[in-house]
Amino acid sequence: MRLFVTGWDGLLGSSLVPLLQESHEVTGVGIQDGDIADGTWLFPRVSAFRPDWIIHLAAMTAVDACEEAKDEAYRVNEEGSAIVAEAAFGARAGVLGISTDYVFDGKKQTPYGVEDPVNPLSVYGHSKWLGEEALGRYDSRWAVVRSAWLYGPGGRSFVSTIRNLLNTRETIKVVDDQVGSPTYTEDLARLIEGLVRREPEGIYHGVNRGAASWFEFAQEIARCFGFDPNRIQPTSTEEFGRPAPRPPYSVLDGSRAENVSRVTMRSWKDAVHHFIENQSWD
Ligand SMILES: NC(=O)c1ccc[n+]([C@@H]2O[C@H](COP(=O)([O-])OP(=O)(O)OC[C@H]3O[C@@H](n4cnc5c(N)ncnc54)[C@H](OP(=O)(O)O)[C@@H]3O)[C@@H](O)[C@H]2O)c1
Numbered sequence: 654m655r656l657f658v659t660g661w662d663g664l665l666g667s668s669l670v671p672l673l674q675e676s677h678e679v680t681g682v683g684i685q686d687g688d689i690a691d692g693t694w695l696f697p698r699v700s701a702f703r704p705d706w707i708i709h710l711a712a713m714t715a716v717d718a719c720e721e722a723k724d725e726a727y728r729v730n731e732e733g734s735a736i737v738a739e740a741a742f743g744a745r746a747g748v749l750g751i752s753t754d755y756v757f758d759g760k761k762q763t764p765y766g767v768e769d770p771v772n773p774l775s776v777y778g779h780s781k782w783l784g785e786e787a788l789g790r791y792d793s794r795w796a797v798v799r800s801a802w803l804y805g806p807g808g809r810s811f812v813s814t815i816r817n818l819l820n821t822r823e824t825i826k827v828v829d830d831q832v833g834s835p836t837y838t839e840d841l842a843r844l845i846e847g848l849v850r851r852e853p854e855g856i857y858h859g860v861n862r863g864a865a866s867w868f869e870f871a872q873e874i875a876r877c878f879g880f881d882p883n884r885i886q887p888t889s890t891e892e893f894g895r896p897a898p899r900p901p902y903s904v905l906d907g908s909r910a911e912n913v914s915r916v917t918m919r920s921w922k923d924a925v926h927h928f929i930e931n932q933s934w935d
Pocket residue numbers: 660661662663664665666683684687688689690709710711712713714729733751752753754781799800801802803804808
């Protein structure tokens with residue numbers, strides 16, 4: 654297949670692009686190529702490549718910054734997705750975009766399925782949800798994979814942040830009242846590759862299995878690096894005080910994506926152990 658990836662040098666793109674290149678013709682664009690919400694440069698690039706699918710990763714992903722720069726968040730995450738969908742339509746390609754667990758309000762206490770109604774709390778979550786809708790604005794094949802709490806080898810993430818903090822502070826406080834689905838970019842990449850092979854349609858949830866609070870996730874990271882997990886102490890969202898509201902519970906049920914892609918996702922604990930043990934940390 655011929656695959657065109659936006660945001661290809663970001664955290665997820667750094668795992669996804671090399672995997673796709675093993676069995677597909679792949680090209681892509683990063684922020685240095687142009688603004689994703691501007692079609693004038695993107696349309697000819699996409700048409701010239703003639704992709705079967707565009708995989709759309711480019712986004713404003715800094716959740717708290719989106720609260721401050723609201724217009725920019727909607728411009729990139731909603732309008733950017735509409736431009737990518739238009740590019741796909743023009744090239745008769747399908748478009749698969751990546752979205753987020755933050756489209757949910759967290760009032761449920763069991764994993765969110767793809768049919769559950771969304772109710773985003775933050776500008777980031779709302780702009781990503783409008784981006785999902787924008788992908789279906791044209792009469793072309795479209796799919797959305799919602800994921801969550803990503804970490805991997807391609808950039809800074811919660812794993813590297815916790816490691817850095819444990820190297821410089823005796824104790825650190827991490828919130829224990831937000832529960833979600835920590836997900837390894839290398840596993841999500843395999844799932845996305847499996848989906849594009851099988852003509853995906855509509856909404857999917859792509860996550861490692863199980864559930865954890867940020868506190869539990871941080872303690873597991875500490876264990877993997879050989880630190881005493883008791884150096885991580887629980888705190889509350891209120892005490893931590895961040896600009897963007899976050900859902901207290903946003904665990905995703907990934908069964909539809911696993912069935913369609915025929916890729917089995919491992920547990921978040923196995924995934925984080927694998928990542929930390931197989932990465933060079935010097
Ligand atoms: N990270 C997570 O935990 C998470 C969870 C759920 C869903 N997602 C979604 O997964 C996708 C990939 O996320 P990621 O973690 O790989 O994010 P990332 O590392 O921030 O990559 C996104 C890329 O898009 C670029 N970008 C930002 N604004 C742009 C613009 N106007 N035009 C063109 N490119 C622009 C970014 O450039 P700069 O770095 O220069 O801004 C970055 O290279 C995103 O759609 C995100 O919403 C992420």
